[in-house]
Amino acid sequence: MIKDNAPELLDVQGLTATVDSREILRGIDLNVRAGEVHAIMGPNGSGKSTFAKVLAGHPAYQVTGGMVRFDGADLLELSPEDRARGGVFLGFQYPVEVPGVTNGGFLRLAYNTVQAARGKEELDPLEFDDFIREKMQLLEMDPDFLERSLNAGFSGGEKKRNEILQMALLEPRLSILDETDSGLDIDALRIVANGVNQLHTSDDAIVLVTHYQRLLNYIEPDYVHVMENGRIIKTGDKRLALELEDRGYDWVAQEYRERAA
Amino acid sequence: MSAVIQNLVNQPYKHGFHTDIEADVVPKGLSEDVVRVISAKKNEPEWLLEFRLKAFRHWQTMTEPKWPNVKYPKIDFQDISYYSAPKPKATKKSMDEVDPELLRTFEKLGVPMHERAALAGVAVDVVFDSVSVTTTYKEKLAEVGIIFCSFSEAVRDHPELVKKYLGSVVPHTDNFYAALNSAVFSDGSFCYIPKGVKCPMDLSTYFRINTEETGQFERTLIVAEEGAQVSYLEGCTAPQFDTNQLHAAVVELIALDNAEIKYSTVQNWYAGDEEGKGGIYNFVTKRGLCKGVNSKISWTQVETGSAITWKYPSCVLLGDNSVGEFYSVALTNHHQQADTGTKMVHVGKNTRSRIISKGISAGLSNNSYRGLVKIGARADGARNYSQCDSMLIGDRCGAHTFPYLQVANKSATVEHEASTSKIGEEQLFYFSSRGIETEEAVSMIINGFVRDVFIHLPMEFAVEATKLLGLKLEGSVG
Numbered sequence: 001m002i003k004d005n006a007p008e009l010l011d012v013q014g015l016t017a018t019v020d021s022r023e024i025l026r027g028i029d030l031n032v033r034a035g036e037v038h039a040i041m042g043p044n045g046s047g048k049s050t051f052a053k054v055l056a057g058h059p060a061y062q063v064t065g066g067m068v069r070f071d072g073a074d075l076l077e078l079s080p081e082d083r084a085r086g087g088v089f090l091g092f093q094y095p096v097e098v099p100g101v102t103n104g105g106f107l108r109l110a111y112n113t114v115q116a117a118r119g120k121e122e123l124d125p126l127e128f129d130d131f132i133r134e135k136m137q138l139l140e141m142d143p144d145f146l147e148r149s150l151n152a153g154f155s156g157g158e159k160k161r162n163e164i165l166q167m168a169l170l171e172p173r174l175s176i177l178d179e180t181d182s183g184l185d186i187d188a189l190r191i192v193a194n195g196v197n198q199l200h201t202s203d204d205a206i207v208l209v210t211h212y213q214r215l216l217n218y219i220e221p222d223y224v225h226v227m228e229n230g231r232i233i234k235t236g237d238k239r240l241a242l243e244l245e246d247r248g249y250d251w252v253a254q255e256y257r258e259r260a261a
Numbered sequence: 262m263s264a265v266i267q268n269l270v271n272q273p274y275k276h277g278f279h280t281d282i283e284a285d286v287v288p289k290g291l292s293e294d295v296v297r298v299i300s301a302k303k304n305e306p307e308w309l310l311e312f313r314l315k316a317f318r319h320w321q322t323m324t325e326p327k328w329p330n331v332k333y334p335k336i337d338f339q340d341i342s343y344y345s346a347p348k349p350k351a352t353k354k355s356m357d358e359v360d361p362e363l364l365r366t367f368e369k370l371g372v373p374m375h376e377r378a379a380l381a382g383v384a385v386d387v388v389f390d391s392v393s394v395t396t397t398y399k400e401k402l403a404e405v406g407i408i409f410c411s412f413s414e415a416v417r418d419h420p421e422l423v424k425k426y427l428g429s430v431v432p433h434t435d436n437f438y439a440a441l442n443s444a445v446f447s448d449g450s451f452c453y454i455p456k457g458v459k460c461p462m463d464l465s466t467y468f469r470i471n472t473e474e475t476g477q478f479e480r481t482l483i484v485a486e487e488g489a490q491v492s493y494l495e496g497c498t499a500p501q502f503d504t505n506q507l508h509a510a511v512v513e514l515i516a517l518d519n520a521e522i523k524y525s526t527v528q529n530w531y532a533g534d535e536e537g538k539g540g541i542y543n544f545v546t547k548r549g550l551c552k553g554v555n556s557k558i559s560w561t562q563v564e565t566g567s568a569i570t571w572k573y574p575s576c577v578l579l580g581d582n583s584v585g586e587f588y589s590v591a592l593t594n595h596h597q598q599a600d601t602g603t604k605m606v607h608v609g610k611n612t613r614s615r616i617i618s619k620g621i622s623a624g625l626s627n628n629s630y631r632g633l634v635k636i637g638a639r640a641d642g643a644r645n646y647s648q649c650d651s652m653l654i655g656d657r658c659g660a661h662t663f664p665y666l667q668v669a670n671k672s673a674t675v676e677h678e679a680s681t682s683k684i685g686e687e688q689l690f691y692f693s694s695r696g697i698e699t700e701e702a703v704s705m706i707i708n709g710f711v712r713d714v715f716i717h718l719p720m721e722f723a724v725e726a727t728k729l730l731g732l733k734l735e736g737s738v739g
Contacts, residue, residue, distance in 0.1 A: 056690075057693070057694070058690050059690065060686060079693070080690060080694050081693045081696050081698055083694075084693070084695055084696035085696045089694075090694050092694075095691065096687050096688050096691045098688060098691075098706055098709060099682070099709065100706075100708075100711075100713070101706060101708075101709035102709070105705070106695075109697055109701070109705065110695035110696055110697055113695070113696040113697050113698075113701075114695070114696040117696060149709070166695060170695065170696070
């Protein structure tokens with residue numbers, strides 16, 4: 001929801017970044033206020049996922065210019081851990097598999113670490129078990145998930161549900177969901193989207209990175225941005241997503257080039 | 262990121278100190294005379310001297326094995342002292358009489374022996390350098406007919422048992438280091454569980470190498486009679502010094518009909534410094550014989566120390582339906598080298614074996630799994646399952662797997678699974694993006710990796726071992 005007096009959560013200006021000396025982000029500007037849902041769309045290789053990872057602090061990417069303020073602080077100065085504790089959440093496109101580490105153990109460690117950093121109460125295993133089971137109902141997840149190895153052997157849908165479960169646990173101010181809809185069948189998509197909608201309030205913001213309009217049928221964006229070649233080249237409302245679905249991306253790029261020329 | 266990976270492993274050896282106790286040392290060098298001196302110092306019977314001399318003569322005809330995937334300078338076997346015993350101040354009947362210096366040593370190790378024995382219900386046969394200093398709980402065990410004592414005491418008090426089983430699993434001709442051990446072994450542990458007795462507590466021995474440049478040649482013999490059961494714990498630490506130390510122990514286990522022996526080891530000997538200087542050479546022969554039907558021998562080892570580890574706790578499955586198990590975690594860091602694994606030799610019908618090996622390599626270390634599964638022609642219905650997983654921390658270490666399969670019976674089922682994983686950037690980023698610090702992430706990933714092995718350790722040992730892995734890897738990943 002757009003509210004004119006809502007506090008600014010994320011302010012990105014002229015952000016550039018490289019990986020292995022290749023420039024991927026070439027000057028991104030983005031402004032996100034509390035309560036808003038932003039969708040970032042664009043063709044493969046346009047830099048969407050890189051942008052998401054740079055915001056979360058992935059060490060493989062070097063920020064070469066620009067600035068990012070989150071909740072008033074310089075986000076780029078913070079370690080990935082501190083970003084997470086401060087309320088930035090990245091929902092992974094490809095959550096890593098960690099055999100032998102139980103999902104339940106991992107979730108509890110993540111929860112308690114973030115709680116402690118925020119000066120809030122940590123939960124012992126029994127209390128946490130009650131707490132997490134309630135959250136799991138939101139995503140229609142079977143309690144067996146807690147006993148399984150972290151993401152190991154999970155189906156695509158199970159992995160994504162597990163990501164949103166972490167979002168539910170960590171109560172972020174800014175959730176960046178990187179292609180959360182990829183690999184989901186229609187039922188899983190509905191469950192995941194429903195979970196995100198229930199978690200979203202007027203205090204937090206969501207940035208959806210996606211290829212497809214179909215996720216946006218479930219999670220309605222306030223703004224839709226089109227990324228190409230490391231820049232946001234067009235911004236509109238939810239109707240832009242429908243238009244992209246209809247006409248593809250080429251016309252946006254062409255329009256951008258004409259404007260630039 | 263890789264700089265942090267290195268830091269996490271660069272933790273100095275915590276148990277590096279040297280205890281000042283007067284020792285009785287035989288001059289360096291090895292000859293028939295030295296073997297005779299050792300035997301005489303221990304007041305041994307003629308048959309045991311003969312056993313030693315036969316072994317020594319055979320050893321002289323042998324050469325060191327060259328096949329392990331490890332490198333080290335040539336050992337001068339004439340430059341080693343083959344016997345060292347703390348000088349007894351008096352005969353010790355209770356803990357109060359034990360050398361307070363020795364007790365302080367155990368305090369430093371975090372193993373207050375009396376407390377530990379009392380609280381945990383563990384009988385500790387303390388081996389300090391080569392001679393057992395004290396044995397606790399012996400009387401309690403004696404009530405149910407269990408013999409748990411130093412090897413020397415066993416030779417004195419139960420010669421018929423020692424004579425019957427010594428060298429019956431690992432003959433003096435078995436290999437270079439077993440032959441050497443058979444010639445010069447100083448002391449060790451002996452354990453005998455009579456028919457039908459389930460040992461009421463875990464039996465535990467703490468090994469500790471103390472005198473500089475003194476090779477340790479321990480000899481352990483455990484016999485479980487029909488239907489007997491025992492769980493045996495062996496834990497090792499050593500003080501820190503520069504000279505390489507040779508350790509060539511021999512452990513023999515014998516399980517008769519329906520008997521069960523569980524042997525657990527946590528090994529944390531001095532591994533050398535960060536440049537690879539010093540550290541223990543750990544060349545050990547451990548083998549169990551499932552002699553009786555339905556017998557079971559289970560090895561669990563957590564190997565974190567030594568400059569070089571060369572060790573293959575094995576099972577010979579002679580009795581029909583007997584079971585052999587090997588659960589291993591081997592961690593190497595800095596310049597450590599490990600070539601370790603097991604041999605499962607299936608002789609009897611319907612024999613089963615299970616191998617779970619987890620290797621963790623960090624720093625510049627080299628970690629090899631070497632395992633033999635041999636199914637004999639008469640081993641109808643034999644089954645083996647092997648799983649060998651390696652984990653690399655950083656990109657300058659090595660992990661190798663050498664599985665050998667020899668199957669001479671068509672009805673056998675042999676399965677082998679292997680995997681290699683790396684604690685890499687993506688895994689660590691996933692954890693850090695959830696607020697979890699890198700060290701905690703590594704510890705969680707490692708503990709998850711070794712879980713299948715650690716569940717087979719006795720409870721208190723598992724706690725110790727978990728702490729040990731954390732300590733060994735502190736500062737290595739980032």
